[in-house]
Amino acid sequence: xxxxxxxxxxxxxxxxxxxxxxxxxxxxxxxxxxxxxxxxxxxxxxxxxxxxxxxxxxxxxxxxxxxxxxxxxxxxxxxxxxxxxxxxxxxxxxxxxxxxxxxxxxxxxxxxxxxxxxxxxxxxxxxxxxxxxxxxxxxxxxxxxxxxxxxxxxxxxxxxxxxxxxxxxxxxxxxxxxxxxxxxxxxxxxxxxxxxxxxxxxxxxxxxxxxxxxxxxxxxxxxxxxxxxxxxxxxxxxxxxxxxxxxxxxxxxxxxxxxxxxxxxxxxxxxxxxxxxxxxxxxxxxxxxxxxxxxxxxxxxxxxxxxxxxxxxxxxxxxxxxxxxxxxxxxxxxxxxxxxxxxxxxxxxxxxxxxxxxxxxxxxxxxxxxxxxxxxxxxxxxxxxxxxxxxxxxxxxxxxxxxxxxxxxxxxxxxxxxxxxxxxxxxxxxxxxxxxxxxxxxxxxxxxxxxxxxxxxxxxxxxxxxxxxxxxxxxxxxxxxxxxxxxxxxxxxxxxxxxxxxxxxxxxxxxxxxxxxxxxxxxxxxxxxxxxxxxxxxxxxxxxxxxxxxxxxxxxxxxxxxx
RNA sequence: GUGCCUGUAGCUCAGCAGGAUAGAGCAACGGCCUUCUAAGCCGUGGGUCAGGGGUUCGAAUCCCUUCAGGCACGCCA
Numbered sequence: 001x002x003x004x005x006x007x008x009x010x011x012x013x014x015x016x017x018x019x020x021x022x023x024x025x026x027x028x029x030x031x032x033x034x035x036x037x038x039x040x041x042x043x044x045x046x047x048x049x050x051x052x053x054x055x056x057x058x059x060x061x062x063x064x065x066x067x068x069x070x071x072x073x074x075x076x077x078x079x080x081x082x083x084x085x086x087x088x089x090x091x092x093x094x095x096x097x098x099x100x101x102x103x104x105x106x107x108x109x110x111x112x113x114x115x116x117x118x119x120x121x122x123x124x125x126x127x128x129x130x131x132x133x134x135x136x137x138x139x140x141x142x143x144x145x146x147x148x149x150x151x152x153x154x155x156x157x158x159x160x161x162x163x164x165x166x167x168x169x170x171x172x173x174x175x176x177x178x179x180x181x182x183x184x185x186x187x188x189x190x191x192x193x194x195x196x197x198x199x200x201x202x203x204x205x206x207x208x209x210x211x212x213x214x215x216x217x218x219x220x221x222x223x224x225x226x227x228x229x230x231x232x233x234x235x236x237x238x239x240x241x242x243x244x245x246x247x248x249x250x251x252x253x254x255x256x257x258x259x260x261x262x263x264x265x266x267x268x269x270x271x272x273x274x275x276x277x278x279x280x281x282x283x284x285x286x287x288x289x290x291x292x293x294x295x296x297x298x299x300x301x302x303x304x305x306x307x308x309x310x311x312x313x314x315x316x317x318x319x320x321x322x323x324x325x326x327x328x329x330x331x332x333x334x335x336x337x338x339x340x341x342x343x344x345x346x347x348x349x350x351x352x353x354x355x356x357x358x359x360x361x362x363x364x365x366x367x368x369x370x371x372x373x374x375x376x377x378x379x380x381x382x383x384x385x386x387x388x389x390x391x392x393x394x395x396x397x398x399x400x401x402x403x404x405x406x407x408x409x410x411x412x413x414x415x416x417x418x419x420x421x422x423x424x425x426x427x428x429x430x431x432x433x434x435x436x437x438x439x440x441x442x443x444x445x446x447x448x449x450x451x452x453x454x455x456x457x458x459x460x461x462x463x464x465x466x467x468x469x470x471x472x473x474x475x476x477x478x479x480x481x482x483x484x485x486x487x488x489x490x491x492x493x494x495x496x497x498x499x500x501x502x503x504x505x506x507x508x509x510x511x512x513x514x515x516x517x518x519x520x521x522x523x524x525x526x527x528x529x530x531x532x533x534x535x536x537x538x539x540x541x542x543x544x545x546x547x548x549x550x551x552x553x554x555x556x557x558x559x560x561x562x563x
Numbered sequence: 564g565u566g567c568c569u570g571u572a573g574c575u576c577a578g579c580a581g582g583a584u585a586g587a588g589c590a591a592c593g594g595c596c597u598u599c600u601a602a603g604c605c606g607u608g609g610g611u612c613a614g615g616g617g618u619u620c621g622a623a624u625c626c627c628u629u630c631a632g633g634c635a636c637g638c639c640a
Contacts, residue, residue: 043585043586053582093582093620094582177639312638318638320638320640321640348634349640350635351635354566354567418577421568423633441602445600446603449600453600457599504577511587511588512587518603521603522601525598528599
């Protein structure tokens with residue numbers, strides 16, 4: 001049993017089931033199939049620690065008023081040997097349960113026992129899951145979209161790991177196909193412009209206009225001179241791409257590494273061109289999903305359940321991005337045996353979601369095994385104004401610029417504060433503000449404060465006793481109870497984050513923990529006269545420290561011991 | 564035009580396998596430091612859950628519709 005909550009839920013569930021069947025035996029209730037018992041935490045304290053709406057759910061089938069059913073259940077309910085001390089019906093038919101504090105004390109014991117493993121759950125049972133994220137084109141620097149996708153993807157992966165999944169973090173390198181072609185053309189044009197003058201060489205309309213392309217060719221010329229003028233265009237592009245691509249890739253790797261992201265696999269799109277794309281097309285053909293028209297190879301949209309047909313192999317014989325992507329996902333599922341694949345995409349790719357799911361079905365893989373987390377793009381604010389360009393370089397703000405400005409902790413924290421689907425306004429001023437306005441500092445401060453208390457007590461020669469010797473039940477103040485209750489929630493917060501693929505709820509959770517701690521800190525002194533109480537509070541703050549540290553670890557930010 | 568996403572307090576956002584009086588932070592206002600870090604705490608005010616229908620004992624949550632904003636509809640990725 002990982003979570004005290006599981007234990008409580010199962011106690012309540014059992015009590016209700018037994019009560020219902022007792023009532024049925026006595027003829028008080030008709031023998032109907034019991035709906036799934038939902039147990040929730042009421043918002044209002046007066047409504048108990050836990051409540052269930054089972055009486056209301058049974059009402060229709062049982063042909064009795066909810067309140068009446070609730071009363072019948074309460075007549076029969078037996079909660080000896082549980083945490084429950086009182087149960088009562090309320091409102092339209094809720095049954096509210098009031099617990100004694102033992103479960104909170106047990107939560108502290110559990111935290112003390114599991115330490116840095118506290119919060120881990122095993123809903124994944126080792127299932128092999130891949131999280132593919134960022135996968136930025138290696139044709140330029142990382143931008144804000146990549147920054148958000150990176151923070152989200154890394155945290156989703158982290159949360160899944162803590163939930164018992166075997167997780168692989170993967171970056172898909174788009175080092176083939178059209179965009180590399182365009183990259184080459186762009187580099188070539190800039191190269192020739194450097195040598196023959198900007199006005200004498202046209203720059204292609206659909207090329208990459210970024211300054212970084214010019215930087216690359218300048219660097220190249222500095223190092224190798226103008227010898228590419230005399231070779232063929234094909235050769236020129238090839239050499240320039242081979243020069244610039246690894247540099248870009250290194251930039252991406254370094255940037256992400258600085259951001260705290262380490263991948264297990266860097267997968268090259270080009271590796272699919274050795275046959276896997278052809279194999280994939282062949283399978284689609286055998287399964288009857290291919291049509292040929294206008295000199296190209298198409299995925300049959302009607303058969304696949306899509307609005308229109310999609311080109312897979314162009315007239316010129318080159319596969320499209322989609323063809324490569326289908327082959328890539330076939331590789332993930334069939335060649336490497338992932339049973340679930342999670343991709344993080346910017347919202348501008350949402351049109352691709354159904355296409356890919358349909359394509360998976362077409363090659364015989366259930367579409368729901370591919371999960372796409374779409375995230376909305378980011379707007380940066382500074383001084384209340386939208387910020388588009390870096391003041392320093394005059395270019396679009398890159399991940400590196402962001403990290404220079406606000407640091408890794410603030411960036412990762414902010415990107416994980418809101419759900420992926422929400423538009424995100426990133427306030428650059430707030431992120432570097434050292435005040436209670438800034439939630440990153442608020443949480444880190446709570447951790448540092450605890451460490452300071454522990455440090456001070458250690459200096460004064462106070463050491464914590466073994467857990468068995470601590471009278472935890474001295475913790476009875478409202479602020480102590482609220483804090484313990486919050487700490488007890490971690491395992492199920494982790495599980496819920498994993499199930500919904502929304503790590504942002506953990507970020508909000510840890511803000512709550514910090515808040516409950518600060519309230520406790522103001523209401524209760526750890527260093528107090530009563531030796532036993534001191535020991536109990538020492539355990540409580542140390543447990544709080546562990547919880548904050550564990551969550552910050554998942555989000556991937558520091559838990560400073562001093563501030 | 565078609566499809567997808569979003570719309571909740573002044574601002575930024577939670578809540579949305581239907582449940583009790585819709586929450587938090589910030590901003591505003593008023594308090595709290597001779598005691599473990601005031602980067603903190605306590606309190607007050609603030610809402611037509613975009614509008615309108617419908618389903619239900621019960622709707623911010625589900626369905627329909629209108630409006631507003633964003634995005635996608637390429638032999639781009």
